[in-house]
Amino acid sequence: MTGIIMxxxxxxxxxxxxxxxNQYVLELVAYQPGKPIEETARELGMDPVDIVKLASNENSxxxxxxxxxxxxxxxxGVHIYPDGASFNLRSKIAARFGVEFNQTVVGSGSSELxxxxxxxxxxxxxxxxxxxxxxxxxxxxxxxxxxxxxxxxIKPDFSSDLQAILAAITPQxxxxxxxxxxxxxxxxVTQAEMDSFMEQVPxxxxxxxxxxxxxxxxxKPDTLKYVKQGRNVILLRTFSKAYGLAGLRAGYGVTxxxxxxxxxxxxxxxxxxxxxxxxxxxxxxxEEHLAKSVDMVNRGKEQYYSAFKSWGIEYVxxxxxxxxxxxxxxxxxxxxxxxxxxxxxxxxxxxxPEYVRITVGTERENARCLEVLxxxxxx
Ligand SMILES: *Cc1c(COP(=O)(O)O)cnc(C)c1O
Numbered sequence: 001m002t003g004i005i006m007x008x009x010x011x012x013x014x015x016x017x018x019x020x021x022n023q024y025v026l027e028l029v030a031y032q033p034g035k036p037i038e039e040t041a042r043e044l045g046m047d048p049v050d051i052v053k054l055a056s057n058e059n060s061x062x063x064x065x066x067x068x069x070x071x072x073x074x075x076x077g078v079h080i081y082p083d084g085a086s087f088n089l090r091s092k093i094a095a096r097f098g099v100e101f102n103q104t105v106v107g108s109g110s111s112e113l114x115x116x117x118x119x120x121x122x123x124x125x126x127x128x129x130x131x132x133x134x135x136x137x138x139x140x141x142x143x144x145x146x147x148x149x150x151x152x153x154i155k156p157d158f159s160s161d162l163q164a165i166l167a168a169i170t171p172q173x174x175x176x177x178x179x180x181x182x183x184x185x186x187x188x189v190t191q192a193e194m195d196s197f198m199e200q201v202p203x204x205x206x207x208x209x210x211x212x213x214x215x216x217x218x219x220k221p222d223t224l225k226y227v228k229q230g231r232n233v234i235l236l237r238t239f240s241k242a243y244g245l246a247g248l249r250a251g252y253g254v255t256x257x258x259x260x261x262x263x264x265x266x267x268x269x270x271x272x273x274x275x276x277x278x279x280x281x282x283x284x285x286x287e288e289h290l291a292k293s294v295d296m297v298n299r300g301k302e303q304y305y306s307a308f309k310s311w312g313i314e315y316v317x318x319x320x321x322x323x324x325x326x327x328x329x330x331x332x333x334x335x336x337x338x339x340x341x342x343x344x345x346x347x348x349x350x351x352x353p354e355y356v357r358i359t360v361g362t363e364r365e366n367a368r369c370l371e372v373l374x375x376x377x378x379x
Pocket of ligand 1: 108182
């Protein structure tokens with residue numbers, strides 16, 4: 001005998017710690033991200049370079065070369081903590097939007113800012129409102145804080161109905177998300193609708209304009225003016241989509257100082273890492289890369305639309321870098337396309353089982369996706 005004490009068999013002593021966990025957490029269904037390229041390649045025995053991922057609204061052109069250059073320069077210094085105040089990046093954002101430094105917040109993706117807003121405002125007995133079929137992070141974060149998630153109906157053309165959101169506001173409502181353009185729908189709300197909404201929304205509600213895809217929109221309603229009027233609003237932006245930095249995790253908010261202050265209190269001290277701060281600041285200046293990316297998406301959308309029209313299948317005209325298309329049996333189409341190395345997103349979790357969402361990629365990626373869809377749909 002060796003005298004070594006062996007750990008007890010895990011199988012025999014399944015921990016029952018979950019029963020002591022927060023009830024809200026037990027009831028949560030974790031966020032389902034797009035299927036990763038490496039995982040798909042492993043499962044299919046394919047080379048990762050042959051996989052086409054059009055599942056997470058990433059930028060197929062890649063990151064801004066200026067951002068990459070900034071990261072390379074920064075890499076040798078990562079043994080030092082980042083600036084917890086993200087001075088450089090936030091100064092740039094403040095200048096860009098014509099607001100004060102203390103009106104800006106940054107985070108590890110705008111997902112973190114969504115979480116911080118919920119942290120700051122939500123608890124049991126409190127309500128958050130968003131349009132039906134909204135980004136699934138909202139209900140997850142809302143429920144994480146024990147608050148009630150309220151879905152407002154949308155219009156028949158799949159655009160948000162701000163009057164329906166107004167009608168759903170109660171004294172318990174603290175937070176409203178208006179996603180513009182909406183994900184996964186791709187629709188937008190107009191300036192007139194926004195203005196009318198903002199005239200009527202009560203004081204006790206924070207309105208978060210989630211503008212993750214605003215760079216792709218033809219019409220960009222001015223939401224910054226509500227910040228400048230001192231209203232209880234926050235604009236949420238991300239570097240993950242048009243700026244091509246999804247893997248880094250970088251997002252920001254522009255708001256009134258009082259809301260920025262709440263979020264800054266709720267965050268961890270170094271929520272924006274050194275590389276992210278450097279890359280995001282450089283990306284913000286790279287207007288050329290942004291313009292190229294938007295142009296690629298606009299051309300790609302036409303590529304998809306003309307195919308869908310000729311096949312006679314329905315899609316929602318998109319103001320973002322993805323298209324919601326009615327293929328029927330979304331999960332089956334997702335699985336069948338996956339088997340051919342094309343990763344799409346089925347919409348089961350969004351209550352849209354007849355649809356898939358396709359990110360608009362490079363011309364080659366779009367062509368491959370259309371080739372696979374034509375095969376699957378018998379077109
Ligand atoms: C992608 C996305 C975000 C932000 O994602 P991050 O990568 O966390 O910045 C926020 N809102 C919506 C609606 C999105 O689709």
